[in-house]
Amino acid sequence: MSGEKLILPLAAIRPDDIALAGGKGCALARLEREGIRVPFTIVVTTGAYQLFVDTHGLQERIFLELNRKAFADMRWEEIWDAALRIRNLFLTHPLPPALDHQLQDSLDRRFADRAAVIRSSAPQEDSAAASFAGIHESYVNVRGRARIVDHVRRVWASLWSDAALLYRQELGLDPESSSMAVLIQDLVVGAYSGVMFTVSPMQDGHSVIEAVPGLNQGLVDGLVMPARWILDRDTQAVVSHTPSTQSQAVFPADQGVRVASLAEPARQGDTLSSREIELIAEQGRRIESLFGAPQDVEWTLFDGQVTVLQARPVTTTAAAKSDKRGWYLSLRRSFENLQQLRSRIEDELIPTMNREADELAAADLDVLDDEALAAEVRRRVDRNQHWSNVYWTDFIPYAHGARLFGQVYNDVIKPDNPYAFADLLADTPMESLARNRQLEELAGIVRAVPAVADNLRHGRLEHLPSSFHAALDAFVAQYGTLSSGVTGDREGGLADSTLVRLVITLAERSPQPPIRKSVDHEALVREFVEAFPAEERDWAWSLLDLARSSYRLRDDDNIYLGRIEAQARRAVRAAAARLAGGGSEKAGAALQEALALMPLEKAASPDPDPAISPESSLQARQLVGQPAGPGMARGRARVVRSPGDLKAFQSEEILVCDAVDPNMTFVVPLAAGVVERRGGMLIHGAIIAREYGLPCVTGVPEVMQFVRTGDLITVDGYLGIVIVSPSSPGADRASTSA
Amino acid sequence: MDAHETVRRDIAHLLSEQRLATLSTCNAQGHPYASLVAFDVTPDLAGIVFATSRATRKFANLMDNNHAAMLVENSRNLKSDIYEAMAVTALGTISELSGTSQETAVAHYIRKHPHLTKFIQAPSTAVLQMAVDVFYLVNRFQKVMEYHVGRKADPAAGRDPAG
Numbered sequence: 055m056s057g058e059k060l061i062l063p064l065a066a067i068r069p070d071d072i073a074l075a076g077g078k079g080c081a082l083a084r085l086e087r088e089g090i091r092v093p094f095t096i097v098v099t100t101g102a103y104q105l106f107v108d109t110h111g112l113q114e115r116i117f118l119e120l121n122r123k124a125f126a127d128m129r130w131e132e133i134w135d136a137a138l139r140i141r142n143l144f145l146t147h148p149l150p151p152a153l154d155h156q157l158q159d160s161l162d163r164r165f166a167d168r169a170a171v172i173r174s175s176a177p178q179e180d181s182a183a184a185s186f187a188g189i190h191e192s193y194v195n196v197r198g199r200a201r202i203v204d205h206v207r208r209v210w211a212s213l214w215s216d217a218a219l220l221y222r223q224e225l226g227l228d229p230e231s232s233s234m235a236v237l238i239q240d241l242v243v244g245a246y247s248g249v250m251f252t253v254s255p256m257q258d259g260h261s262v263i264e265a266v267p268g269l270n271q272g273l274v275d276g277l278v279m280p281a282r283w284i285l286d287r288d289t290q291a292v293v294s295h296t297p298s299t300q301s302q303a304v305f306p307a308d309q310g311v312r313v314a315s316l317a318e319p320a321r322q323g324d325t326l327s328s329r330e331i332e333l334i335a336e337q338g339r340r341i342e343s344l345f346g347a348p349q350d351v352e353w354t355l356f357d358g359q360v361t362v363l364q365a366r367p368v369t370t371t372a373a374a375k376s377d378k379r380g381w382y383l384s385l386r387r388s389f390e391n392l393q394q395l396r397s398r399i400e401d402e403l404i405p406t407m408n409r410e411a412d413e414l415a416a417a418d419l420d421v422l423d424d425e426a427l428a429a430e431v432r433r434r435v436d437r438n439q440h441w442s443n444v445y446w447t448d449f450i451p452y453a454h455g456a457r458l459f460g461q462v463y464n465d466v467i468k469p470d471n472p473y474a475f476a477d478l479l480a481d482t483p484m485e486s487l488a489r490n491r492q493l494e495e496l497a498g499i500v501r502a503v504p505a506v507a508d509n510l511r512h513g514r515l516e517h518l519p520s521s522f523h524a525a526l527d528a529f530v531a532q533y534g535t536l537s538s539g540v541t542g543d544r545e546g547g548l549a550d551s552t553l554v555r556l557v558i559t560l561a562e563r564s565p566q567p568p569i570r571k572s573v574d575h576e577a578l579v580r581e582f583v584e585a586f587p588a589e590e591r592d593w594a595w596s597l598l599d600l601a602r603s604s605y606r607l608r609d610d611d612n613i614y615l616g617r618i619e620a621q622a623r624r625a626v627r628a629a630a631a632r633l634a635g636g637g638s639e640k641a642g643a644a645l646q647e648a649l650a651l652m653p654l655e656k657a658a659s660p661d662p663d664p665a666i667s668p669e670s671s672l673q674a675r676q677l678v679g680q681p682a683g684p685g686m687a688r689g690r691a692r693v694v695r696s697p698g699d700l701k702a703f704q705s706e707e708i709l710v711c712d713a714v715d716p717n718m719t720f721v722v723p724l725a726a727g728v729v730e731r732r733g734g735m736l737i738h739g740a741i742i743a744r745e746y747g748l749p750c751v752t753g754v755p756e757v758m759q760f761v762r763t764g765d766l767i768t769v770d771g772y773l774g775i776v777i778v779s780p781s782s783p784g785a786d787r788a789s790t791s792a
Numbered sequence: 793m794d795a796h797e798t799v800r801r802d803i804a805h806l807l808s809e810q811r812l813a814t815l816s817t818c819n820a821q822g823h824p825y826a827s828l829v830a831f832d833v834t835p836d837l838a839g840i841v842f843a844t845s846r847a848t849r850k851f852a853n854l855m856d857n858n859h860a861a862m863l864v865e866n867s868r869n870l871k872s873d874i875y876e877a878m879a880v881t882a883l884g885t886i887s888e889l890s891g892t893s894q895e896t897a898v899a900h901y902i903r904k905h906p907h908l909t910k911f912i913q914a915p916s917t918a919v920l921q922m923a924v925d926v927f928y929l930v931n932r933f934q935k936v937m938e939y940h941v942g943r944k945a946d947p948a949a950g951r952d953p954a955g
Contacts, residue, residue: 114871121932123877672796675928676936756795775934 060102064095069192072759073097076235081345082366088344090337091361092241093171094236096169097158100177100233102153103210110152112143116214117230122678122774125223126596127755129654131476131734134216134457134678142464144473149203161199161238163510169241169306172205174212176234178227190234194271195241195306202238206463209236242361243306244354247323248273248280248675249336251368253287253348260293261285265325271311271362272304275388280315281325290335298325308589313390326355331362363461387454389597396603399553404447404607407614414621415542417626424645431629431648434622436582438652441618449611455604456736459597466585473735477573478582478598479605480744485613486716487745489541490723495561495593496525510558515551529553534620537656538788539697541616543623545654552701563705566723572598604632607740612716626652671684674760674778680733681774682740683750687727691765693758694718708769714739722746725770729776743771751776793893799937805831805862809825811905815842817853825853832861832901838941839890840882840922843898843912851918858885860902862922867929873874878931884924890932894919 059074067075067083075083079097086092107113119136128136139588149157174190193205193214207681212218213234222229249263256262264273264280272278281298283782287290306312326334334353337360342349342780345367387395422430456479463475499522500507516527534543535551548554579598586594629645636642692707694700694714703709703721711718713732719742722728726748730739733753743750749771757776761767766779814829817826827850829842842864844851854860865879898919902909911917913914927939 111871114874117872118933123935125934183846396799613871671940672799673938675938676934678932678935757797772935 059099060105060153061160061582062099063098064092064097067097073233074101074176074235076100076173076177076237077179077366078173078364079237080236083236083364084344085341085362085365088340090341091359092433092519093242093361093363094164095237095239096154096164096173098157098206098236098238100235102232103236104151105153106144106147106210109529110143112147115143116140119241119727120219122680123753123755129733129753130216130220131737132753133219135680135733135735136216137216137219138460139365139472140214141208141211142468144207145204145464145468146470149333154344157203160348161202164240165199165202165238167197170202171237171239171363172196172243173237173239174209174234175237176213176232178222178232179366180778188274189215189221194269194311195309197309201492203765204465206238207766210234232467239363242354242356242363243269244356244361246330247352247354247363248334250334250351250353251340251348251370253353254284255368261287261290261338263326263336263338264310264330266298266303266316267312267316267325268303268305270354272302272313272351275304277388277390278303283326283331285331285335288529290332290339292328292331311634313535319619330355339363341440356446374705376684387451387458387601389458389593391453392452392604393596395448396455396592396600399448399452399607400571400603403444404611404614407444407618410437410441411542411617411621414618414624419625424642427625427629427632428644428648431622431625431645432651435648435651437699438622441789445611445615449607450603452610453736455600456608459601459604461645462597463582467582469662474578475601476735476744478578479574479602481575482606484606484716484745485610486719486742489613490720492529492533493557493560494566494718494723496522496529496557499525500557500561501565505560505650507561510554513554515549536720537697537701538623539624539700539715539718542614542620542621543616543717544620545623546736547629552697556720556724557705559705563724605736605741608736609738612738615719622652623654626654630654646732674756676778677754677756677760677776679729679751679754679757679774679776680735681750681771682730682737682752683728683743683748683771685727685771686768687749688766688768689726689769691729691761691763692721693761693763694723696760699763708767709739710757710767711739712739712758714742716742723749727751727771728767729754729757729761730768795937799929799939800929801938802878802928803880803929804833804837806866807831807837807880810864810866812864813840813842814863815850816863817850818857818859819853820856824946825849829862830905831864832897832904834897834900834921836941837927838925839882839897840923841861841901842922843901843917843919844909845914845916846918849914851920854920856887859889859923860884860886871939878929881928881930882922882924883926883928886920886922889919889921893921 062075064083064086067079069080069084072080075097082095083094084702104655119140139256148154154233171192171194176190191209193208196202196205213232215245219229222232246265246267247270248263252260253719254260254262263283263285266273266278266280270501273280273620279298283291286293292613301316302313303315303316324427337353338349338351341351341362345365348368349365350368353360353364354363389647390462402775419430420428459479460475463478464472467474473775502741503519505523509515515523530544530548530553533541536546536553536556537543537551582598583591583594626649629649631644633645633649686706689706690711692699692703694709697718700721703724705724706726707724708727708729709725710729711720711731714730715738722742728743728748728750729740730752731754732735734740737752740750740752751771752770754776761776761778768779770775770777801905810832811829814826816824816826817830829844831840831842833840862882863879865877867873867877898912901912912919924941929937929939
C-alpha cells in the first residue's frame with residue numbers, strides 16, 4: 055500500500071473508492087462534491103488499517119483466535135472473550151512510523167484542540183443489502199491527538215467485536231476480506247439533530263423525520279425519545295406528528311457525551327419549525343436522487359442550515375424484517391442501563407427472592423391435607439419457574455457489568471493480559487466462598503478430633519460432640535446436605551450425605567493456608583482510577599463498584615435460586631412420601647399430578663459414546679479449549695455428570711464437568727484443576743478456579759465425550775489445552791482397540 | 793457423523809490426497825533419521841506402502857529397527873497453515889512385502905504414482921509396508937486425536953526386514 059493512501063481528505067475520495075474509504079466515507083465525499091454541507095472529514099483509509107495489521111502480524115493472530123475451534127462450537131461468551139483478546143491486540147500495538155507520522159500531521163493541522171467524531175466506515179457496511187448501523191463503533195466528542203488515535207484503534211477493533219463477528223457470520227460475509235476505514239470529523243453541535251428516512255421502513259409512500267434536541271447520539275443509542283414527523287413522500291406534506299415527551303437530551307461533556315435535563319421551554323416537544331422540516335425533507339430528496347435509492351440520512355441543524363453527518367441506503371422493507379441487528383446490538387449494555395438493572399436486582403429482586411425462600415422454608419408442610427399439599431407443590435413449582443425466568447431476564451444480562459468494566463479497563467490501562475481486569479473483581483465476598491470457608495472450618499474440627507472423624511465415617515451422628523453437631527446443623531440450615539446439588543436441599547438425610555463425605559475428605563488432607571493472592575488489589579484499583587482525568591474518577595469508581603456487584607451476583611444468584619428450588623423439592627418429596635403412605639384416591643391423583651411437575655432426579659450429562667467400532671477406536675490426546683485460569687496441573691479426572699458424582703470427589707483430582715454452577719462448587723477447594731465443556735472466562739467454573747488459584751480450561755467441546763473418571767490428565771491453563779495421558783491405570787475406559 | 797467417523801474420514805482424506813510422507817527411522821545405535829517417501833495407503837487404513845532402494849540409509853535403519861513413524865501433512869507454507877493445516881502421524885512396524893501382497897500393493901501404488909512405475913519395479917527396490925498401530929491426527933494447531941486401526945492378521949503379508 056503506497057504511503058500517500060493512508061490518510062486522505064474527503065475531496066480526494068472518488069465514488070468507486072469504497073474498498074479504500076468505506077461506504078460512509080464515499081457517500082460523504084459525494085455529498086461534499088455536490089455542495090451539500092457535511093462536517094470537515096479526514097479518512098484514515100483501509101490502507102492504514104492494513105498497514106497496522108500487517109506490521110504486527112495481527113491478521114494471523116486474529117485468525118488463530120477465531121480458529122481454535124469451529125466457530126459454530128463457540129458459545130457467545132467465548133466469542134466475546136476472543137473479541138476482547140483481539141481488541142487488546144489493537145490497543146497494545148504501536149502505529150507503524152509512516153502511519154503515525156501522517157496521522158499526527160493531519161491531526162495537528164485540524165484536531166490539535168478541536169473536538170472530533172470518530173466513525174467506522176467499513177467497505178462491507180452500509181450497502182443496500184446489509185446495514186451494519188450500530189454494529190461497528192463510532193465515538194462522539196473525542197479531544198486530544200492521543201485520544202483520537204486511541205479511538206481510531208477502537209474503531210478498527212470493532213470490526214472484530216462479538217456483535218460484528220456474529221453478524222458477519224449471519225450474512226455469510228468472509229471475515230478474511232474484512233477491513234475498516236475510519237472517518238475523523240469535526241464535531242458539529244447543532245440545536246437539533248436527527249435522522250430522515252426518505253422512504254419509511256413502515257410504509258412506502260411516506261418519509262420519516264425524527265429529531266432530538268442536542269446531539270444525535272441520544273436518538274441513535276435509544277437514550278432519548280425523538281419527536282417524529284411522517285411526511286407524504288410525493289408532496290412532502292406532514293401527514294402526522296408525534297411530539298417528544300422527553301425531558302432529557304445528549305450533549306457534549308468534557309470528553310464524550312452526557313445525558314442532561316432540558317430546560318422547560320425545550321420540553322414542549324415541537325422541536326422543529328415547519329421551515330426546518332421542509333429544509334430537511336428537501337435535503338433528503340436531493341440525496342436520494344443523487345444516490346438513486348432511498349436514504350437513511352443523519353443530520354444536524356447548525357446555524358439554521360442542515361449539516362449531513364452521514365447517509366446510507368435504507369435496507370429494503372423485506373430485508374429489514376429479517377434484520378437481526380437488534381439481537382446483536384442487545385449484546386451491549388450501557389453503564390446507565392446496567393445501573394438501573396442493578397437497582398432493580400439489589401433493591402427489589404434479591405430481597406424479595408430471599409424473603410420468599412425463608413417463608414417457604416418456615417412453612418410446615420405436615421399440617422397440610424393431601425389436596426392442600428398438592429396445591430402447595432404446584433405453587434412452589436410455579437414460584438421456582440418464576441424465579442428461574444427472572445434469572446434469565448434480569449440476572450444473566452447483569453453479567454454485562456463485569457464485561458463493560460473489562461473493556462473500559464483494557465481501554466485505559468492497555469494491559470498485556472486482556473483478562474487482568476478480573477484481578478480487580480476477584481476477592482469479592484461471594485456466597486459460594488463463604489460456604490466453602492464454613493466447610494473448611496467443619497473439616498478443621500474433624501481433623502483435630504479423630505473420634506469425630508470416626509463417628510462421621512460410620513454414620514454415628516448421635517455420638518458427635520454437641521458443639522460439632524450444632525455447627526453441622528447450622529451449615530445444613532443454610533446450605534443443605536449438598537447431595538442434590540441444590541443449595542438448601544436436604545435430600546437423603548445427613549448421615550450418608552455428600553456434606554458428611556466432603557467434610558471427611560477435606561479433613562483427611564492437611565489444613566489449607568488461606569487462598570494466596572498474588573496481586574496487590576489496592577495498587578491495581580489505584581492504577582485504574584488514576585488513569586482517568588480527575589473529573590471522571592467518580593465515574594471510574596462507580597463502574598468498578600458496578601462490576602464487582604455484577605461479578606458477585608453472577609455467582610450468588612444461583613445460590614439464591616437454589617434455595618427457592620430446594621423448597622419446591624421439599625414439597626415434592628413430602629408429596630411423594632404422602633403418596634407412598636396411601637390416602638384417598640382423589641387426593642392421590644392430585645398429588646400424582648403435582649409430582650409430575652418437577653422430577654427430583656436432575657438430568658445428568660449423557661454418558662460418553664465410546665464410538666468404538668469392532669476394529670478401531672478413538673481417543674483424545676490433546677483437546678483445545680480456552681485458557682480460563684493460569685497454571686498447570688496433572689491429576690486424575692473426576693468427571694461429574696450429575697450432582698451425585700460430587701460425593702466421590704477426592705483431593706487433588708481434576709474436576710471435569712459439562713457446566714458447574716455455584717451450587718456444586720464446594721468440591722473446588724479439593725481440586726487440582728478445573729475443566730469445563732461450556733466456554734467463557736466469566737463462567738462459574740472459571741470464576742471459582744481463579745478464586746482458588748487453580749488452572750482452568752473452559753470451552754472444551756469434546757471433554758465429556760473423551761475424558762473419563764480416572765484418566766490421567768494435564769490441565770494447561772496458560773494455553774487452554776487438556777492433555778490426556780496415553781495410558782491411564784485405574785481408568786474405566788472401554789476397550790481401546792480391536 | 794460422530795467423532796469416530798469424522799476422524800477416520802479426515803485421516804483417509806489426507807492420506808489419499810497427499811503424495812509424500814516424512815519417514816522417521818532409527819538405527820541400532822538409536823540415531824534417528826528422517827526422509828521423504830512417496831507413499832500409498834491401503835483402503836482399510838491399516839497399511840502404508842512405500843518403496844526404497846536397498847542401498848539407502850532408511851532401509852539399513854529398518855533392517856536394524858523396524859519401528860518407525862510417518863508424518864503426512866497438508867501445509868502450504870502460508871501463515872494460515874498454523875490453524876488450517878492438518879497433520880497425521882502414523883506409528884507402526886515396517887515389513888518388506890513379497891508375493892501376491894507385494895503385487896497387489898504395487899498395482900495400487902502405481903495408480904497413485906504412475907511416474908514411479910520403473911522405480912518400484914526395479915530389482916534393487918524394496919517394497920515396504922507400515923502396519924499402522926495408531927494414527928495421531930492434529931488439526932486446529934493443537935487438537936490431537938488418537939485413532940487406533942484394527943489390523944487384520946495376514947501371515948503372508950510379508951517378512952520382517954529386521955528378522
